[in-house]
Amino acid sequence: MTATPLIxxxxxxxxxxxxxxxxxxxxxxxxxxxxxxxxxKVKTTSPKKYFVRPNTGVVQPWxxxxxxxxxxxxxxxxxxxxxxxxxxxxxxxxxxNTDVDDLPPDTFSKDSGNSIEELKLRVAYxxxxxPDGSSEEDGLKNSAQKLGTSSALGQLxxxxxxxxxxxxxxxxxxxxxxxxxNRRGGGDPGFSFTFAVFVxxxxxxxxxxxxxxxxxxxxx
Numbered sequence: 001m002t003a004t005p006l007i008x009x010x011x012x013x014x015x016x017x018x019x020x021x022x023x024x025x026x027x028x029x030x031x032x033x034x035x036x037x038x039x040x041k042v043k044t045t046s047p048k049k050y051f052v053r054p055n056t057g058v059v060q061p062w063x064x065x066x067x068x069x070x071x072x073x074x075x076x077x078x079x080x081x082x083x084x085x086x087x088x089x090x091x092x093x094x095x096x097n098t099d100v101d102d103l104p105p106d107t108f109s110k111d112s113g114n115s116i117e118e119l120k121l122r123v124a125y126x127x128x129x130x131p132d133g134s135s136e137e138d139g140l141k142n143s144a145q146k147l148g149t150s151s152a153l154g155q156l157x158x159x160x161x162x163x164x165x166x167x168x169x170x171x172x173x174x175x176x177x178x179x180x181x182n183r184r185g186g187g188d189p190g191f192s193f194t195f196a197v198f199v200x201x202x203x204x205x206x207x208x209x210x211x212x213x214x215x216x217x218x219x220x
Contacts, residue, residue, distance in 0.1 A: 006038045006091045006117050007031060007059065014087060016071045018078075018125040025070040028121075032059040036093045039100070041108045042067060043088040049074075050085075058100050078125060087121040 007030050014026045032038045042055045051070040059065055069087070092107065092114045106112040 004033050005119070006034055006036075006093065007040060007089070007119070008033055009089060009119060009121065012121065014069055014121055014123045016123070016125055017128045018071075018074070018081065019128060020077065021073050021075065023070055023073050025068055028067040028069065029064055030057075030059060030067055030089075031064040032062060034093070035061045037061065037096055037098050038091050039094045039098070039103055039107060040089060040091045042069075043090070044085060045087075046085045048072075054100070056100055056103065058094060058098055058103070081125050081127060083123045083125050085123040087123065089119040089121060090116055091119070092116045 010029045010031070011026075014028070016024045016026055018024065030040060037058055037060060039058045040056065042052045044050055044052070049072055051072070053068050053070075054065075055067075057065060057067075090108045094103065094107070104112070107114065108116055110116065
């Protein structure tokens with residue numbers, strides 16, 4: 001049978017909700033599985049990235065403590081959100097009523113003659129999700145897409161408004177020419193030409209409206 005380890009840790013993996021330019025932390029619960037006083041020490045392959053408090057301590061028999069590991073603010077996402085950092089939790093039995101300040105410097109050294117257990121912990125970065133289940137990275141992409149779509153829609157609407165103003169001006173001129181034609185009681189070459197231009201601009205306006213309709217993103 002495998003002997004019960006001196007201490008157990010929950011969770012068995014450090015998980016950090018990774019956000020750019022923000023600190024985040026993970027709490028580890030360390031449980032003493034014995035009737036002895038057990039000292040522990042936390043080491044990491046990337047000591048400059050993390051704060052560990054406490055990084056050394058003594059747990060009384062059958063008692064537990066919380067270790068808070070804080071990831072410092074990062075300026076960029078790791079490749080594929082994968083983290084290769086690792087933590088090592090060392091533990092050894094010490095004399096009863098030993099305080100952390102009483103631990104000799106070589107307590108966790110193999111040369112000390114102490115029986116030292118080691119527990120390796122991996123690190124995982126998790127992208128926070130919004131209430132709709134999308135990740136922060138997806139949200140940034142969607143925001144960029146929405147900005148691009150809004151810009152295109154704004155341009156189409158501006159073109160539509162220009163065409164509408166030109167059509168109104170032409171309509172006013174056409175009405176004036178109609179009145180002049182009725183007063184003269186005859187045909188007017190200028191009227192025919194203006195009417196043709198009006199029909200062309202009306203078609204242009206219709207084209208803008210159709211383009212705006214088929215370019216609009218779905219609301220789903």
